[in-house]
Amino acid sequence: MAIILYIYITQALARAQALAPPLTWQTCRQCPEPPEVAFSGTSLWRGNAVTDTLHLGRPNVPERASQNTSVHRASLLLPPA
Amino acid sequence: MEFTFTLTTWDSYNAPGTPNPPYNGGTGYWDSFSVSLSNAPYWTLLLSDPLGDNDPLRLGFLWGGTSYGDGFAESSTSTGTQRVLLEARTWAPNYLNVVLDTATPPDANHNYPSWGTVRLRWIDPLTTLSRYVALQKELSPETFRAWGCARGQALPPWGWGTVILDFGYPAIEGEEYGVNLLTDEDFFASTATIMDLAQSFLDGFAECNGTARLYLALGVNNRREAVTRAHGRAWAQMINQLNQQIWGNPHWLGRFRVLGAIDAEPSWNTPQATREWVEGYTEVADLFDLGSYLLNFGSCECNDRTGTPIESLAQERFGLRQTWTFTDVVYISWALGSNFPFPEIYHTRSSHARQWLNVARFNVGARIAERMRFFGVLTQWDACQVRGQPEGVTRCSSTDNRPMKGYWQMHQILESTPGVADPPRFSSDISWYDLTAHHYWGR
Numbered sequence: 346m347a348i349i350l351y352i353y354i355t356q357a358l359a360r361a362q363a364l365a366p367p368l369t370w371q372t373c374r375q376c377p378e379p380p381e382v383a384f385s386g387t388s389l390w391r392g393n394a395v396t397d398t399l400h401l402g403r404p405n406v407p408e409r410a411s412q413n414t415s416v417h418r419a420s421l422l423l424p425p426a
Numbered sequence: 427m428e429f430t431f432t433l434t435t436w437d438s439y440n441a442p443g444t445p446n447p448p449y450n451g452g453t454g455y456w457d458s459f460s461v462s463l464s465n466a467p468y469w470t471l472l473l474s475d476p477l478g479d480n481d482p483l484r485l486g487f488l489w490g491g492t493s494y495g496d497g498f499a500e501s502s503t504s505t506g507t508q509r510v511l512l513e514a515r516t517w518a519p520n521y522l523n524v525v526l527d528t529a530t531p532p533d534a535n536h537n538y539p540s541w542g543t544v545r546l547r548w549i550d551p552l553t554t555l556s557r558y559v560a561l562q563k564e565l566s567p568e569t570f571r572a573w574g575c576a577r578g579q580a581l582p583p584w585g586w587g588t589v590i591l592d593f594g595y596p597a598i599e600g601e602e603y604g605v606n607l608l609t610d611e612d613f614f615a616s617t618a619t620i621m622d623l624a625q626s627f628l629d630g631f632a633e634c635n636g637t638a639r640l641y642l643a644l645g646v647n648n649r650r651e652a653v654t655r656a657h658g659r660a661w662a663q664m665i666n667q668l669n670q671q672i673w674g675n676p677h678w679l680g681r682f683r684v685l686g687a688i689d690a691e692p693s694w695n696t697p698q699a700t701r702e703w704v705e706g707y708t709e710v711a712d713l714f715d716l717g718s719y720l721l722n723f724g725s726c727e728c729n730d731r732t733g734t735p736i737e738s739l740a741q742e743r744f745g746l747r748q749t750w751t752f753t754d755v756v757y758i759s760w761a762l763g764s765n766f767p768f769p770e771i772y773h774t775r776s777s778h779a780r781q782w783l784n785v786a787r788f789n790v791g792a793r794i795a796e797r798m799r800f801f802g803v804l805t806q807w808d809a810c811q812v813r814g815q816p817e818g819v820t821r822c823s824s825t826d827n828r829p830m831k832g833y834w835q836m837h838q839i840l841e842s843t844p845g846v847a848d849p850p851r852f853s854s855d856i857s858w859y860d861l862t863a864h865h866y867w868g869r
Contacts, residue, residue, distance in 0.1 A: 373469045376529055381541075401459070401526035402541030408436045408497060412539035417526035420468050 378413035433542035439490020451493030461487040486510030553829040554587035560609035567626040574630025585638040596652040603660035617664040645687030658706025669716035690724035697754035708764040726781040752788040766801035771832035772825035779835040786847035802852030805832035
């Protein structure tokens, strides 16, 4: 049973890998100050769907708070055609 | 691409002096949210505010506040999904940028912060050109090299596509397995010949594009008597050997993969024969080490509205007694673990997309296999045009979806029924004719 389960999982993973290249987000490394960027979700593509969520800046800060002077950004090198 | 967003800012992004009643706060190009494409990392671009939709940035979305220093935080939330068209370029890498920019001159400081969330949902693929291999005179290394080169030129350096070459009818001649071509039906080409031609195709692709990736799918249909387990095994053996050659070539490894493919259509043969061919393929295909998967780029021909089991047209046309069921279609397209659906989505009014939704829905409902993942969508827009069409081929009637239309029909219908299947990854359009140095973007 365990062997069958192992084969099934391995097979499913191999097939998923055939379709789902990982995406790599890059953030600014040359900005005056560090970027405020966070990610959640998965970088696996399901079809061409991406489920990545990008959080830019620090949420819910007051008007007089300070924010880094930066490009709070993420860039993604697009792999697919 | 598609995305949703929720953005908030205490700052402004407008021309200095812009009137902004009732708050009447400060103005200027300070904090901006944007979604864009560029050919180099964003931080290397020489930008200044206001950002515009011109080089080096292709801007799909831009938002900022109207004033600062007024005690008012402005927000913007997407209503539904935002869809923007950002055209990728062939000659350079394409970076998708999701940005909160508080640094671009002339206005930049630490004051009046901004924040937000952007959730990506979708990025469209590009469309490749697949083709029928119909004529004996086309079976030369030079021709295949030229075809491969044309596909390489059509993809950007960062590109990735799937090209299907449909060689026609499975055939056996003596001890040899191979095909009879679609137009030159009496001509037999062996798997050894096809293997050489496929190598020429990959050579041509590699010569004309040094970095893009390609799935090359070599296909037959499920018509005639040679649709047998033994033929499926021989086809898989050929695919394995090609993938072994790819593994042995450091310039090809990681870029190319050869797949088997079958245009399985219920009206052309019995489900038993088709199942046996697919089973034979699966028995021999090396999935784990070589990734010799199989694509079904066929049709369903089922009732698209009610989802009732298929009443095979084969019975009427060819006197075949077997009736296809959804189980058969799921089996040959997905359930074996070796195969993926790459369905023909030809019909301009979504009929084919609805059929395949029903197949996917049946798979989940009957618990045959895990939910389907559609490898891609095949259209025949180019084959439906007059050029290159062999005599005797019926002109298309409402089955000439443009590639992106077919792709989106499948995508949207699957998205409207969550949990049934994952949407298609690739898009390809099939032709009788080869368009050299032509690409399919924007169709």
